[in-house]
Amino acid sequence: MSLVLAAALALGLTACGGSTSAGNDDRPVVLTTFTVLADVAKNVAGDKLRVESITKVGAEIHGYEPTPGDIRKAAQADLILDNGLNLEVWFQQFVEGLDVPHAVVSEGVEPMPIAEDSYKGKPNPHAWMSPSNVQIYADNMAKAFAKLDPANAAVFEANASAYKAKLQEVKDYLASELKALPVQQRALVSCEGAFSYLTRDVGLKEVYIWAVNAEQQATPQQIARAIEYVKEHKVPAVFCESTVSNAPMMQVVEASGAKFGGVLYVDSLSEADGPVPTYLDLIRHDARTIAGALTGKTS
Structure with a gap:
């Protein structure tokens, strides 16, 4: 890890110890690694949590380079969600050093290996391109949100169920x-x-x-x-x-x-x-x- 990133991490950790807030919004903060995960998470969370994405719309997520601001933001979150399957290699360099709960939303997905090139044999990370897999994502998010906010566990489960039904419609149509x-x-x-x-x-x-x-x-x-x-x-x-x-x-x-x-x-x-x-x-x-x-x- 570079000195700049290490310094930013140290600053972020000193600020950690509770939810970040936007104005008077004191809801727990869920931070995702990219915009697709953020949108799915918003559907599961409803209005009970504040969901944000580290990367912006249109960003190339495979080789993204996190900034010191990203690290400070991660350190102040209440929960971090990432895709896993070797997608966010850039994220792993600092997430292990954060005292923040962390969930991999692809857990339970049956990985498919990349067939060729230098990545041959490694899992294909694009699991979210399957409506069936995103149904698994939604369940994993609901479970992680329930640990973060037990009082709203039933809300998260119901939201996930409704979202999964919409995903099933897409799969069935195709x-x-x-x-x-x-x-x-x-x-x-x-x-x-x-x-x-x-x-x-x-x-x-x-x-x-x-x-x-x-x-x-x-x-x-x-x-x-x-x-x-x-x-x-x-x-x-x-x-x-x-x-x-x-x-x-x-x-x-x-x-x-x-x-x-x-x-x-x-x-x-x-x-x-x-x-x-x-x-x-x-x-x-x-x-x-x-x-x-x-x-x-x-x-």
Whole structure:
């Protein structure tokens, strides 16, 4: 840990000892590592807790570098939630030194390993891209919130139950829409391998150009492999994530004859007036985009 971060941690710890407050808001503070978790947590917490995210809307969470202010904020929280599955490696350098309760919301999720590249064999961290997994997240949050605020345990459980029902609707919709798709065409072809859990949910094969968020341009071999799969299996549409360039996938489109099915959202929510201001907006958008493009119900 750098001297700057260590100093910030020391300052933060001296300030710890109770909830932070915003004005007259004295509710316990729950701090999450990124915006998707914050939104899910808000649905489970209702108005009983104050939920905040360390990273901002649009932030790249894989390689995020925490600031001294982030550490002070974490030290003053009443509960910290992170995704786990090696997503927030940047967070682990200081969370163990904080005297703050901590919960990993992916606990209980069946991990899926990354299939290739330097991360081969490590768990794919994108578990929140599965409505089924986020149902587990919601239950884990409700349990952690009940420990933090036992008087409202029943509220958290009820909120989680209602939220899980909405998630189930998304999963059921996507699975139902894809039933008419020929077996060989049941593939989700995207730029990054961020959809392992979603494809497992609904019986699709995951195909991608690169396995993990690319730090450099896609190789000709990676693009050629995707082209070959799309052509061989007559996959009608391909996709790309909002946080990366779709240029490599457009090469797949040109060479294979598949349509570009649209942009998918993964790592971050949008601003309130954007396309995916909540997690339900995000997963519904992705489900509609995937189903519409693969079945031909959208142009």
